[in-house]
Amino acid sequence: MKDLQELSDAALVVAVGRYRQDALAEAYRRHAGSVTALARRLLGSENLAEEVVQEVFLHLWNAPDKFDPERGTLRSYLLTRAHSRSVDLLRSEGARKQREERDAKRTADAGYDLEREVWDLTVSEAVSTALADLRDEERSPIVLAYFGGYTYREVAEMLDEPEGTIKGRIRTGLHRLRGGLQAAGIGVEG
Amino acid sequence: MTEHQDIEELLGAYALDAVDPDEARLVEEHLVECPRCRAEVAAHREVAALLTSGTSDPVPDGVWDRIAADLGDTPTPVPIEVAFGERQARKTTARTRPARVLAGLAAAAAVVVVALMGAVLINQRTEIDDLRDEAAAPEADPVLDLLRDPTSQIVSLDHADGTTGARALVGGDGDSVLLASGLPDLGEGETYQLWGLPQGRESMVSLGVLGADPGQSEFHVEGGITTLAITREPGGGSTQPSSEPLVTGTLV
Numbered sequence: 001m002k003d004l005q006e007l008s009d010a011a012l013v014v015a016v017g018r019y020r021q022d023a024l025a026e027a028y029r030r031h032a033g034s035v036t037a038l039a040r041r042l043l044g045s046e047n048l049a050e051e052v053v054q055e056v057f058l059h060l061w062n063a064p065d066k067f068d069p070e071r072g073t074l075r076s077y078l079l080t081r082a083h084s085r086s087v088d089l090l091r092s093e094g095a096r097k098q099r100e101e102r103d104a105k106r107t108a109d110a111g112y113d114l115e116r117e118v119w120d121l122t123v124s125e126a127v128s129t130a131l132a133d134l135r136d137e138e139r140s141p142i143v144l145a146y147f148g149g150y151t152y153r154e155v156a157e158m159l160d161e162p163e164g165t166i167k168g169r170i171r172t173g174l175h176r177l178r179g180g181l182q183a184a185g186i187g188v189e190g
Numbered sequence: 191m192t193e194h195q196d197i198e199e200l201l202g203a204y205a206l207d208a209v210d211p212d213e214a215r216l217v218e219e220h221l222v223e224c225p226r227c228r229a230e231v232a233a234h235r236e237v238a239a240l241l242t243s244g245t246s247d248p249v250p251d252g253v254w255d256r257i258a259a260d261l262g263d264t265p266t267p268v269p270i271e272v273a274f275g276e277r278q279a280r281k282t283t284a285r286t287r288p289a290r291v292l293a294g295l296a297a298a299a300a301v302v303v304v305a306l307m308g309a310v311l312i313n314q315r316t317e318i319d320d321l322r323d324e325a326a327a328p329e330a331d332p333v334l335d336l337l338r339d340p341t342s343q344i345v346s347l348d349h350a351d352g353t354t355g356a357r358a359l360v361g362g363d364g365d366s367v368l369l370a371s372g373l374p375d376l377g378e379g380e381t382y383q384l385w386g387l388p389q390g391r392e393s394m395v396s397l398g399v400l401g402a403d404p405g406q407s408e409f410h411v412e413g414g415i416t417t418l419a420i421t422r423e424p425g426g427g428s429t430q431p432s433s434e435p436l437v438t439g440t441l442v
């Protein structure tokens with residue numbers, strides 16, 4: 001058998017499906033760092049972030065069939081789960097209170113600070129370029145929603161724009177970003 | 191605006207978990223029946239995941255330890271007692287047939303094939319649990335070796351009515367095991383025999399004589415075998431099948 005390190009992510013999940021703990025360990029070695037970074041950014045709490053990381057990988061162990069390699073990469077699958085779990089925690093009562101204290105006042109200024117943080121988080125130059133190519137009015141809602149964990153309604157309030165406008169800009173912005181990434185030759189298939 | 195357009199408008203925000211719970215439910219109900227919107231959500235999520243590409247935080251050691259500790263709760267050890275033949279009455283469940291899935295898709299790129307096998311094989315986890323129960327001995331068992339091998343495939347050999355008569359675990363290197371717990375005992379002077387049909391050929395090659403009460407048998411397939419079949423044969427077996435196959439199964 002090939003070394004686990006040489007297996008594709010998809011083959012690795014097959015091995016996880018066969019109760020191979022070393023395969024799960026390899027998936028963890030490859031992706032736990034990204035999952036941790038996203039959960040930390042969203043939650044701002046070490047303990048909660050660790051909880052999310054644990055939950056994400058245990059879910060992969062218990063339900064490997066939920067990952068469909070035809071629909072995306074393993075990395076994106078794990079990050080999607082981590083994002084949704086983090087946002088759930090964020091929106092639960094206790095956490096919301098803490099966060100509101102942290103953000104004191106949700107304003108457009110908070111959005112600009114967050115954007116600066118995201119530049120630090122986005123290491124890849126091609127991704128930074130694609131993000132920079134977006135119009136501000138599309139970039140800000142995406143950044144606030146994805147990295148801030150805000151709903152589009154909250155984003156609309158922060159940016160003082162109609163809800164429908166923000167909803168639409170998130171969608172067109174993601175489409176445009178995809179185009180930009182494809183043009184840069186990274187990550188996403190046509 | 192139609193309801194579909196309303197939901198389409200939400201897809202970007204939904205993909206970023208930026209909708210309210212009632213909106214999320216609306217979108218999810220729609221996604222069940224709309225492949226185009228499912229694809230759009232998947233694409234948005236792929237893009238979102240790329241926003242953090244290159245980012246990786248050190249993970250504290252304790253996290254993996256806690257995950258590993260929880261894995262122990264899942265069933266891993268293999269039962270030692272095995273009773274072949276007692277499972278014959280067990281109802282077989284519908285399961286994914288690799289051949290049928292593959293036939294529906296032009297598997298041009300190797301990547302696609304690998305991905306596809308991933309999906310198919312993962313769905314066989316229940317089947318793996320069954321096979322694990324049937325494995326004879328916990329140590330040095332070829333069945334377990336094959337289950338651990340991600341390149342192996344599970345082939346179900348079915349009767350014409352769809353019930354399963356036997357299952358084969360075919361290794362990537364051709365070393366394989368047949369588990370035939372769903373075939374009735376034969377009388378004296380008869381034997382079961384396993385056959386393989388090489389691609390593009392019309393006559394079967396013998397892969398082994400199984401005896402009158404086949405349980406677990408090892409066999410080997412060379413590349414190019416596309417179909418497995420079991421027939422009833424007289425005495426010590428035949429050089430060519432003398433009757434129609436009782437059960438057949440297709441290799442990917």
